[in-house]
Amino acid sequence: MTKKRVAVLISGRGSNMVALIEAAQGKDYPAEIALVLSNRPDAAGLARARDAGIATAVVDHYRFGDDREAFERALDDELRKYRIELICLAGFMRLLTSWFIRRWRGRILNIHPALLPQFKGLHTHRRALDAGVKQHGATVHFVVEETDAGPIVLQQSVPVLESDTEETLAARVLEIEHRIYPEALRLVAEGRAKFAGARDEAPAR
Numbered sequence: 079m080t081k082k083r084v085a086v087l088i089s090g091r092g093s094n095m096v097a098l099i100e101a102a103q104g105k106d107y108p109a110e111i112a113l114v115l116s117n118r119p120d121a122a123g124l125a126r127a128r129d130a131g132i133a134t135a136v137v138d139h140y141r142f143g144d145d146r147e148a149f150e151r152a153l154d155d156e157l158r159k160y161r162i163e164l165i166c167l168a169g170f171m172r173l174l175t176s177w178f179i180r181r182w183r184g185r186i187l188n189i190h191p192a193l194l195p196q197f198k199g200l201h202t203h204r205r206a207l208d209a210g211v212k213q214h215g216a217t218v219h220f221v222v223e224e225t226d227a228g229p230i231v232l233q234q235s236v237p238v239l240e241s242d243t244e245e246t247l248a249a250r251v252l253e254i255e256h257r258i259y260p261e262a263l264r265l266v267a268e269g270r271a272k273f274a275g276a277r278d279e280a281p282a283r
């Protein structure tokens with residue numbers, strides 16, 4: 079079995095990245111984490127990746143000012159240098175342009191801390207509590223131009239409890255994230271989940 083070469087893109091603590099690294103240590107896992115890339119030199123996850131013996135790179139977005147495409151060309155160069163085949167966004171806090179997304183079409187996954195299509199964007203746990211939903215959760219999806227909108231690979235729900243605060247709910251969701259992200263990457267790396275565009279883009283039958 080040749081393992082798919084995966085880059086995990088982070089901006090922060092990298093707990094999902096660690097979950098992916100640990101899963102990929104399994105002999106039968108169909109992907110290897112070949113690179114951890116951060117847009118922030120101070121991302122805590124970088125040290126955790128190095129401790130696990132994974133190659134790391136930093137492409138600091140500040141260096142590129144407003145030129146998002148130049149930033150993404152630098153990202154793309156790193157990804158090609160490491161012969162990356164699939165990208166996992168894991169707390170990567172930069173929106174990607176359509177140039178980059180088209181270039182990697184069907185090969186970028188993201189994890190979102192909510193049951194999409196509910197609660198796209200930021201502060202999902204606070205918004206779930208404010209809305210009074212009884213189920214919340216996490217979603218792994220393919221990345222398309224529209225933020226938090228691509229085809230869903232896996233999602234799982236957790237109950238919202240009367241006593242929940244943003245923190246307790248976030249912790250319950252995070253546990254689910256760490257379970258479904260490695261599982262979703264497995265499905266994609268094995269070709270069992272494929273990107274086919276959004277349903278309404280599918281040809282009429």
Ligand code: GRF
Nearest residue numbers: 091092093094169189190191
């Ligand atoms: C996670 O909640 C993820 O769903 C969201 O950002 C957070 C990143 O956490 N996109 P970590 O860096 O993986 O610990």
